[in-house]
Amino acid sequence: MYKRTKFFDLSYYKFIGSWAWILHRLAGLALIFYLCLHIWVINTLTLGPDKFNQVMTFLGSPLFKFLEVGLWGVILFHAFNGVRIVIVDFFKGSLFHKKLFVILVAIAVVLWAIGSYLLLSHIQWAG
Amino acid sequence: MKKNFKETSKTGAIAWLLQRISAVVLFVLLMFHFFTYHFITSTTPGWEKVVSKMQSPWFNLLQFLFLITALYHGLNGVWMVVEDYIHSKFWRIFVFGLILFVGSSLLFIGTATILKISNLELMELVKGVSK
Numbered sequence: 443m444y445k446r447t448k449f450f451d452l453s454y455y456k457f458i459g460s461w462a463w464i465l466h467r468l469a470g471l472a473l474i475f476y477l478c479l480h481i482w483v484i485n486t487l488t489l490g491p492d493k494f495n496q497v498m499t500f501l502g503s504p505l506f507k508f509l510e511v512g513l514w515g516v517i518l519f520h521a522f523n524g525v526r527i528v529i530v531d532f533f534k535g536s537l538f539h540k541k542l543f544v545i546l547v548a549i550a551v552v553l554w555a556i557g558s559y560l561l562l563s564h565i566q567w568a569g
Numbered sequence: 570m571k572k573n574f575k576e577t578s579k580t581g582a583i584a585w586l587l588q589r590i591s592a593v594v595l596f597v598l599l600m601f602h603f604f605t606y607h608f609i610t611s612t613t614p615g616w617e618k619v620v621s622k623m624q625s626p627w628f629n630l631l632q633f634l635f636l637i638t639a640l641y642h643g644l645n646g647v648w649m650v651v652e653d654y655i656h657s658k659f660w661r662i663f664v665f666g667l668i669l670f671v672g673s674s675l676l677f678i679g680t681a682t683i684l685k686i687s688n689l690e691l692m693e694l695v696k697g698v699s700k
Binding site: 477 | 589592593595596599603607608609615616617619620636639640643644646647650671675678679681682685686
């Protein structure tokens with residue numbers, strides 16, 4: 443039989459691992475939502491240059507570029523916390539997973555800053 | 570013993586392992602995808618620029634691998650969340666069906682995009698013949 447899980451048991455949230463777990467989940471759900479939209483939108487490539495360039499100009503507006511910066515952040519969190527999960531599961535990472543979390547998130551923040559600069563430099567302010 | 574083995578085969582251990590393997594593959598492919606598209610295109614959002622990238626078979630193979638691992642990892646992740654919170658048999662089957670439908674549709678759309686764009690001349694030919 444299944445044991446019912448509480449949707450959000452706050453008593454666990456004094457530990458960094460619980461936050462990593464719930465944020466990883468929420469980030470994952472956001473990413474699958476984005477992936478669905480992304481595959482669908484990129485299909486406009488098959489409709490020819492005019493349609494595709496029209497869509498890309500629309501997505502080059504400041505609003506979407508800032509959303510893309512957010513996307514890059516969510517991706518980096520999910521990816522680097524994922525690295526932590528793999529280290530915990532296969533390489534005895536449970537002995538130092540909190541330290542590992544801080545280090546990996548720090549690397550992610552640096553990559554986030556670099557990527558965000560590149561993304562924001564593409565903004566077409568005129569469009 | 571036999572009974573125990575049958576039970577463990579239903580605990581999702583294989584899904585767990587595949588989720589980690591696909592994660593490692595995705596980490597590499599996603600960085601590759603971001604550095605070849607999101608970071609360097611769109612100063613001049615160009616259909617030509619993207620299409621010219623997609624003429625290399627090796628590049629397309631990596632893209633296809635990215636498509637299937639991302640869809641598998643993402644939808645398997647959704648299923649893991651479902652297993653934690655949805656307990657009624659009806660809703661589990663319903664959501665499983667939904668996941669299969671969304672997954673196969675997106676696999677179809679994504680594969681069609683790659684195949685059509687990498688064979689544009691062939692596509693024109695097919696269009697010409699069907700007219």
